[in-house]
Amino acid sequence: MEQSEGRKLILFPLPFQGHINPMLELANILHSKGFSIAIIHTNFNSLNPSTRNPYFTYHSIPVDLTETEVSLKDFTVLLSILNAKCVEPFRECLAGLLSDKDPIACLISDPLFDFTGSVAESFKLPRIMLSTGGAASFAVYAAFPLLKEKGYLPIQDSRLEEPVMELSPIKFKDLPMMPNCDPEDFYQLITNVANEPKASHGFICNTFEDLEGHALATIHQEYYPNIPIFSLGPFHKCGPTTSSSSTSLLAQDQRCISWLNTQAPKSVAYVSFGSVAKIDQAKFLEIAWGLANSGQPFLWGIRPGLVEELDWLKVLPNGFLEALNERAHIVKWSPQKEVLAHPTVGVFWTHCGWNSILESICEGVPMICTPCFSEQMVNARYVSDVWKVGLQLEHGIGRGEVERTIRRLMVEKEGEEIKKGALKLMEKANLCLKEGGSSYQSLDGLVKHILSL
Numbered sequence: 144m145e146q147s148e149g150r151k152l153i154l155f156p157l158p159f160q161g162h163i164n165p166m167l168e169l170a171n172i173l174h175s176k177g178f179s180i181a182i183i184h185t186n187f188n189s190l191n192p193s194t195r196n197p198y199f200t201y202h203s204i205p206v207d208l209t210e211t212e213v214s215l216k217d218f219t220v221l222l223s224i225l226n227a228k229c230v231e232p233f234r235e236c237l238a239g240l241l242s243d244k245d246p247i248a249c250l251i252s253d254p255l256f257d258f259t260g261s262v263a264e265s266f267k268l269p270r271i272m273l274s275t276g277g278a279a280s281f282a283v284y285a286a287f288p289l290l291k292e293k294g295y296l297p298i299q300d301s302r303l304e305e306p307v308m309e310l311s312p313i314k315f316k317d318l319p320m321m322p323n324c325d326p327e328d329f330y331q332l333i334t335n336v337a338n339e340p341k342a343s344h345g346f347i348c349n350t351f352e353d354l355e356g357h358a359l360a361t362i363h364q365e366y367y368p369n370i371p372i373f374s375l376g377p378f379h380k381c382g383p384t385t386s387s388s389s390t391s392l393l394a395q396d397q398r399c400i401s402w403l404n405t406q407a408p409k410s411v412a413y414v415s416f417g418s419v420a421k422i423d424q425a426k427f428l429e430i431a432w433g434l435a436n437s438g439q440p441f442l443w444g445i446r447p448g449l450v451e452e453l454d455w456l457k458v459l460p461n462g463f464l465e466a467l468n469e470r471a472h473i474v475k476w477s478p479q480k481e482v483l484a485h486p487t488v489g490v491f492w493t494h495c496g497w498n499s500i501l502e503s504i505c506e507g508v509p510m511i512c513t514p515c516f517s518e519q520m521v522n523a524r525y526v527s528d529v530w531k532v533g534l535q536l537e538h539g540i541g542r543g544e545v546e547r548t549i550r551r552l553m554v555e556k557e558g559e560e561i562k563k564g565a566l567k568l569m570e571k572a573n574l575c576l577k578e579g580g581s582s583y584q585s586l587d588g589l590v591k592h593i594l595s596l
């Protein structure tokens with residue numbers, strides 16, 4: 144019997160897709176190590192009961208957001224409402240779980256849930272933090288006070304193309320920001336997040352040494368020398384294989400896999416901007432023309448709400464899709480991991496959410512980057528300039544540049560090096576999970592650490 148057998152862990156994901164996926168993947172990994180798992184979740188964006196893991200217990204807290212709150216453009220305000228609504232229900236739920244007979248080893252929570260530290264503390268329950276983004280972007284968050292001291296923040300338009308010397312190869316335009324947010328509120332949010340590890344019993348990152356060893360060392364040495372850091376990613380390849388639909392808030396349209404089956408190897412451009420990003424109608428039209436003019440087949444994820452203020456079909460000229468015939472396939476929401484693993488997918492045009500990047504790296508699929516907000520610009524800079532597994536649309540979304548970039552990557556010689564680089568990185572991602580690999584060892588370290596709490 145493993146030492147962890149019977150020890151319970153409580154995990155509390157932030158109720159957004161990009162945060163739910165890694166938290167539940169981590170739950171799977173720790174369950175496979177013998178822990179029993181309790182998930183606390185909000186009614187808002189509640190997990191689909193029919194696809195839940197039968198071995199976990201789920202504890203819903205009565206927290207919902209109104210339509211007006213959900214449609215708030217300022218994410219810092221939305222988040223503070225969510226946090227305020229969660230505190231008491233979370234405290235009650237935790238109290239209930241702690242009164243059970245099973246011993247609880249610790250709470251694992253998201254740093255954007257800023258109250259979980261003090262609530263856990265009040266019960267003397269150790270808390271470990273899961274950062275759902277990458278280590279490089281977290282290092283940028285941690286540098287925010289320094290950036291402010293140097294006068295770099297708020298970001299000045301005149302400096303956008305300049306490098307930030309202290310954070311090479313990051314440029315000013317890559318620094319995290321959120322559209323529609325007050326810069327001071329955003330600064331506060333980021334500094335709060337960056338302070339979270341200091342008040343925790345450990346810091347888990349969904350990344351791996353060969354990808355972000357340098358950033359992991361910076362985080363550890365410069366910012367959190369006393370906090371154990373565990374990098375056991377990529378999570379989705381680390382635990383027992385489960386269907387990705389199990390954590391999806393939207394139904395995944397499997398029909399696109401049949402369409403992919405009809406395409407030539409590595410010929411398809413897959414396009415998705417994740418679960419949150421929005422684009423305006425003008426950009427949507429440029430994407431559509433750029434894809435059409437590239438000559439490549441494409442699978443395009445157009446989630447409800449992606450295009451601001453209008454039904455996207457009304458944005459396209461009459462007969463646009465019909466003229467493309469079988470070359471275009473549109474879905475609302477794809478089974479993304481399966482799509483990226485499909486042999487006919489040759490490139491992923493992504494908004495550079497951290498999960499999307501890891502999923503692409505694990506399948507050796509080169510990327511085209513259109514970062515939209517938050518830490519995505521940092522992620523994109525690493526994809527193009529550090530790991531060299533993709534290209535950025537540096538000058539915004541214009542149909543000519545879209546067409547050229549797809550062809551540069553998929554058809555022209557320039558793309559060959561990037562494709563090779565993507566395959567090499569994929570191998571490294573696979574190796575770190577094998578026995579003796581860095582993530583394998585880090586997972587062992589995490590299990591021992593939890594048992595020692």
Ligand code: UDX
Nearest residue numbers: 161162164276417418419444476477479496497498499
């Ligand atoms: C958000 C932030 O944008 C991101 O920067 C942060 O790192 C995590 O939270 P999101 O924008 O949704 O997440 O992007 P991403 O991190 O890529 O997560 C999206 C998830 O949804 C991925 O796991 C992806 O596989 C899944 N997905 C996406 C689908 O299952 N189907 C789709 O059609 C699109």
